[in-house]
Amino acid sequence: MTPLYSVKECLRGYTADAxxxxxxxxxxxxxxxxxxxxxxxxxxxxxxxxEKALSELTPAERRVASLLLNKTQVPASDxxxxxxxxxxxxxxxVVQSLATWGFVxxxxxxxxxxxxxxxxxxxxxxxxxxxxxxxxxxxRAIQPEPTLDxxxxxxxxxxPEPVTPQDAATDSFLETLRIVETLGPRVTATGEIHKSDxxxxxxxxxxxxxxPDAFALALMxxxxxxxxxxxxxxxxxxxxxxxxxxxxxxxxxxxxFEAYIASEELFDIHLFFPQLVAAIEEHLPADSLRRTYHKVxxxxxxxxxxxDTWYSVDSFVDFVHRADPNxxxxxxxxxxxxxxxxxxxxxxxxxTWQAHEKRLIHWFVLSVLGKLGMVDxxxxxxxxxxxxxxxxxxxxxxxxPALQQDNADALVVQPDFEVIAYFDQCPPGVRRxxxxxxxxVRGGVVSTYRLTKDxxxxxxxxxxxxxxxxxMLRRHSRxxxxxxxxxxxxxxxxxxxxxAIYTGCTLVECLDAGDxxxxxxxxxxxxxxxxxxxxxxxxxxxxxxVSYAQAEHRCLVQDEGLTLRAPWEASSLFVRRRLExxxxxxxxxxxxxxxxxxxxxxxxxVDWGLHAAALEGLVEKPLxxxxxxxxxxxxxxxxxxxxxxxxxVRFDDAExxxxxxxxxxxxxxxxxxxxLLTVVLKPSALAGFKKSLKSLGxxxxxxxxxxDDGSPDDWAVQTxxxxxxxxxxxxxxxxxxxxxxxxxxxxxxxxxxxTLMLRYQSTWSPKPSVRRVNPVTxxxxxxxxxxxxxxxxxxxxxxxxxxxISGIRVLEEERF
Amino acid sequence: MAQSARGLSxxxxxxxxxxxxxxxxxxxxxxxxxxxKVHEGIAIIEVTDPLIxxxxxxxxxxxxxxxxxxxxxxxxxxxxxxxxxxxxLQSLGHLPRIRE
Numbered sequence: 001m002t003p004l005y006s007v008k009e010c011l012r013g014y015t016a017d018a019x020x021x022x023x024x025x026x027x028x029x030x031x032x033x034x035x036x037x038x039x040x041x042x043x044x045x046x047x048x049x050x051e052k053a054l055s056e057l058t059p060a061e062r063r064v065a066s067l068l069l070n071k072t073q074v075p076a077s078d079x080x081x082x083x084x085x086x087x088x089x090x091x092x093x094v095v096q097s098l099a100t101w102g103f104v105x106x107x108x109x110x111x112x113x114x115x116x117x118x119x120x121x122x123x124x125x126x127x128x129x130x131x132x133x134x135x136x137x138x139x140r141a142i143q144p145e146p147t148l149d150x151x152x153x154x155x156x157x158x159x160p161e162p163v164t165p166q167d168a169a170t171d172s173f174l175e176t177l178r179i180v181e182t183l184g185p186r187v188t189a190t191g192e193i194h195k196s197d198x199x200x201x202x203x204x205x206x207x208x209x210x211x212p213d214a215f216a217l218a219l220m221x222x223x224x225x226x227x228x229x230x231x232x233x234x235x236x237x238x239x240x241x242x243x244x245x246x247x248x249x250x251x252x253x254x255x256x257f258e259a260y261i262a263s264e265e266l267f268d269i270h271l272f273f274p275q276l277v278a279a280i281e282e283h284l285p286a287d288s289l290r291r292t293y294h295k296v297x298x299x300x301x302x303x304x305x306x307x308d309t310w311y312s313v314d315s316f317v318d319f320v321h322r323a324d325p326n327x328x329x330x331x332x333x334x335x336x337x338x339x340x341x342x343x344x345x346x347x348x349x350x351x352t353w354q355a356h357e358k359r360l361i362h363w364f365v366l367s368v369l370g371k372l373g374m375v376d377x378x379x380x381x382x383x384x385x386x387x388x389x390x391x392x393x394x395x396x397x398x399x400x401p402a403l404q405q406d407n408a409d410a411l412v413v414q415p416d417f418e419v420i421a422y423f424d425q426c427p428p429g430v431r432r433x434x435x436x437x438x439x440x441v442r443g444g445v446v447s448t449y450r451l452t453k454d455x456x457x458x459x460x461x462x463x464x465x466x467x468x469x470x471x472m473l474r475r476h477s478r479x480x481x482x483x484x485x486x487x488x489x490x491x492x493x494x495x496x497x498x499x500a501i502y503t504g505c506t507l508v509e510c511l512d513a514g515d516x517x518x519x520x521x522x523x524x525x526x527x528x529x530x531x532x533x534x535x536x537x538x539x540x541x542x543x544x545x546v547s548y549a550q551a552e553h554r555c556l557v558q559d560e561g562l563t564l565r566a567p568w569e570a571s572s573l574f575v576r577r578r579l580e581x582x583x584x585x586x587x588x589x590x591x592x593x594x595x596x597x598x599x600x601x602x603x604x605x606v607d608w609g610l611h612a613a614a615l616e617g618l619v620e621k622p623l624x625x626x627x628x629x630x631x632x633x634x635x636x637x638x639x640x641x642x643x644x645x646x647x648x649v650r651f652d653d654a655e656x657x658x659x660x661x662x663x664x665x666x667x668x669x670x671x672x673x674x675x676l677l678t679v680v681l682k683p684s685a686l687a688g689f690k691k692s693l694k695s696l697g698x699x700x701x702x703x704x705x706x707x708d709d710g711s712p713d714d715w716a717v718q719t720x721x722x723x724x725x726x727x728x729x730x731x732x733x734x735x736x737x738x739x740x741x742x743x744x745x746x747x748x749x750x751x752x753x754x755t756l757m758l759r760y761q762s763t764w765s766p767k768p769s770v771r772r773v774n775p776v777t778x779x780x781x782x783x784x785x786x787x788x789x790x791x792x793x794x795x796x797x798x799x800x801x802x803x804x805i806s807g808i809r810v811l812e813e814e815r816f
Numbered sequence: 817m818a819q820s821a822r823g824l825s826x827x828x829x830x831x832x833x834x835x836x837x838x839x840x841x842x843x844x845x846x847x848x849x850x851x852x853k854v855h856e857g858i859a860i861i862e863v864t865d866p867l868i869x870x871x872x873x874x875x876x877x878x879x880x881x882x883x884x885x886x887x888x889x890x891x892x893x894x895x896x897x898x899x900x901x902x903x904x905l906q907s908l909g910h911l912p913r914i915r916e
Contacts, residue, residue: 232903457911496911498864499872501902503895504916507855507886515851529860530887539854548857551896569853573883573892 003136004072005107008041009735009809010133012745013108015116025100026053044102050137053101059146060089061098066145067289068134073107076120076130078288084297084324085289087149095132096120103138107131108735110806147303147396152319154309160378167249168214168371169256170428174245175208176218178435180228181237181458187230193219208443213271213367217260220267224259237436239463245432248402252428253372254393260368261295268295269328272360279334294327298364302375302386303394310383317361321353328357413473415482419449430476436462437469451485456492466493508534508543511568511591544569556618562597562630564615578618582611597627599634608635647681648674649689649700665692732770734759734807743780745808746787750775755814756789759807760800768806769793774816790816859895860886861912868910877904 011019019036023029026043030036043049057065064086068074076095083091096117098104106115109131119130183204185197193201205215222228227241244255264286269277284291301323305311320327329335330349339348365384369375374390377383391397410425411434419438423431423445437459438449459469466489473481510516513531520526520534527535539545546553555570566575568591576593579585583601586594602611608631616623632638651657654676660666661673669685669692681689690700734757737745749756756775761768771793779786784801791798863869866888872878873891881901883892893901898914905912 499910499912500862501912501914502860505858505860507858508852510852529890533886544853546855548895577883
């Protein structure tokens with residue numbers, strides 16, 4: 001992950017007090033503020049110092065630092081809004097401590113002034129726009145985060161008889177995959193499933209015996225895991241689903257659980273807070289820590305529990321309340337208003353916690369963890385305990401030993417192409433393959449499938465070969481497979497293999513068959529296609545190459561007259577066909593293809609513009625006007641030229657002429673522009689034009705002399721090049737500081753003769769632009785503090801007002 | 817003196833002959849090199865039956881993506897259009913296998 005700003009750029013935005021505190025933390029006895037910055041920068045760029053200091057971090061600090069690991073930058077307000085993840089220590093003090101070490105840096109972004117550590121503890125408006133980033137060296141060297149430091153007392157009751165954990169989540173996930181595969185639901189532009197398809201999918205899920213919440217959960221985790229992806233406007237099952245189903249139970253549960261935690265879809269909020277969901281969603285921006293906080297916190301708290309110890313679900317709810325009662329915005333005003341509607345007493349907080357949060361946590365423990373087989377649940381559902389699968393899924397334990405999954409009695413294949421599957425004995429991988437290669441006729445514990453041509457084709461598309469599928473049937477079948485089934489399925493496979501597409505080929509084309517035969521003899525690995533083509537694993541050196549990395553391949557040479565030639569060495573395998581679409585193509589003995597445009601040879605049923613566009617896509621240099629004119633004339637699309645008498649007004653420079661065209665009161669008199677310096681006026685518009693010009697302080701003189709500027713090649717090129725030099729807007733992120741710090745940076749750059757990169761808002765431009773400037777003088781005495789220097793973008797000396805500079809970076813490697 | 821001058825001129829003529837020979841050899845090599853070219857990263861459709869290729873070539877939806885025929889069962893296809901070609905072939909009832 002590349003940091004947006006260097007350490008020095010970040011530290012420049014710190015107050016002198018903040019730098020002093022950092023020096024104190026690192027035991028650096030330096031009093032000069034400029035030297036402090038240099039010293040801290042040196043320490044923070046030294047891996048040895050950083051690694052030593054990292055070993056002294058408290059568990060809470062390591063936990064908070066880990067939150068920033070996978071993000072380039074995080075808003076300070078976001079990180080302070082997840083206090084439960086720091087543990088029992090207040091998160092603001094932990095972030096402040098990390099910032100004092102310099103492991104978390106405040107970024108110098110626009111709209112934020114100087115940074116002091118006190119801002120982190122105040123948590124007021126000063127945090128607006130402040131973003132934090134983890135030091136790059138810390139990112140590489142930090143150790144895994146420890147579990148939270150909360151402890152939950154075990155249930156005082158006697159240990160109950162556990163209900164054997166069912167792998168119910170795997171069942172519902174496999175069913176969801178099958179429904180998606182069969183239905184192929186349409187996906188809207190926002191990524192949601194089309195309403196009518198969603199209704200149909202829910203019906204199918206109900207028929208298959210899956211609860212609506214389990215189905216929605218499976219859809220959410222499936223998309224997060226990459227087992228389902230929108231493709232060509234439809235949700236499709238990917239090969240990742242097969243890989244997932246072939247894994248051990250513990251790994252499958254872990255994948256599903258991690259996908260549930262990481263998913264930014266707010267399915268559970270929709271389920272438990274249907275009335276508040278809009279308000280909650282507004283406070284959970286995408287890609288923020290707060291978005292998944294409620295799930296991450298619950299997972300981390302479960303990871304604090306001891307294995308093989310029974311806990312009451314109610315006590316776990318209180319445990320969450322102790323860790324962070326506001327884990328779902330209980331303290332927000334809109335929540336108070338919504339809950340206070342019928343009850344004005346302050347007891348609303350406790351009431352809503354019991355009504356909503358408690359239900360959500362119960363559902364998490366019993367329906368998510370329980371159905372994933374991560375916890376054992378007592379028969380009446382009041383107690384639970386973490387099992388080895390749960391420990392592994394939470395990342396605090398090793399994987400439990402794998403169970404033997406090869407069951408030879410799971411399937412029966414009948415001669416009428418029916419496959420009977422006993423789901424209680426079927427491993428998920430077998431079930432998944434049956435779902436892809438067969439059509440399900442009847443569901444249930446004993447399900448019936450049917451092998452058809454279409455279902456076999458569908459299965460082959462997933463990348464699993466027929467050999468693998470038949471091998472799987474043989475391994476799990478009670479009886480030998482019927483011969484007629486194997487024969488028929490093999491016939492279908494052969495038919496399916498009738499078309500193959502080879503991509504990324506290295507194909508050698510020879511000028512004649514004799515050369516191809518010689519080359520094929522010299523290369524034993526070569527495969528010959530037709531007379532002149534040979535497929536080789538490695539391209540021979542020294543031969544001309546035609547690359548197909550780009551769709552567009554320009555090779556057409558514009559010969560004299562109306563002839564276009566495709567040289568054999570450079571032409572691709574698509575050029576001839578494209579030329580034949582325009583007209584008759586001749587082949588020369590040297591292999592070149594020649595298209596001569598003539599009225600007779602051109603296909604007249606196609607619009608001339610399409611022919612011209614096709615040629616423009618093939619020619620090496622811009623298509624000469626003569627080709628377009630000829631095509632247009634033959635199509636009868638040209639009008640005869642006309643003669644006009646007009647008044648021309650010529651200006652001294654191109655800029656004035658451009659300004660005239662831009663001003664509405666002048667432009668309304670103008671017919672058009674002739675070259676860079678001259679405008680053509682509308683009939684009898686001279687008087688009005690003169691008057692408008694005069695109001696701007698310009699008078700028109702009559703001049704009858706013949707003007708000759710010479711060839712446009714001599715004068716137009718420079719002007720056009722000068723105009724083109726103005727580059728488009730640049731989004732390069734540049735650090736932003738207060739005017740005082742900005743002044744210091746400019747002064748330092750002038751002293752050391754370093755080039756600056758500025759984001760400057762010019763008075764004449766609607767948007768700021770990024771430019772490289774060689775600073776020469778800094779004027780802080782005049783009415784407007786400004787910087788004078790050479791602007792590389794405009795190629796001349798310019799004055800930049802300091803107040804208009806919104807971003808600055810010293811290019812240390814560029815001297816002038 | 818005259819003999820040594822003659823010997824020197826013979827030596828020079830001989831060396832010139834060697835250099836000229838090398839130049840001619842080089843040009844011949846260059847000419848030979850141009851007798852074949854390499855199409856890098858091209859995609860190819862191969863079918864088991866020439867009739868299938870005729871069906872593919874006559875399909876309006878596939879024509880924009882097709883190039884020259886390589887043999888009676890092979891045709892060049894735009895590498896950037898593999899997805900569109902696959903989809904179209906599937907709609908024609910084929911099951912194209914994509915191989916690297």
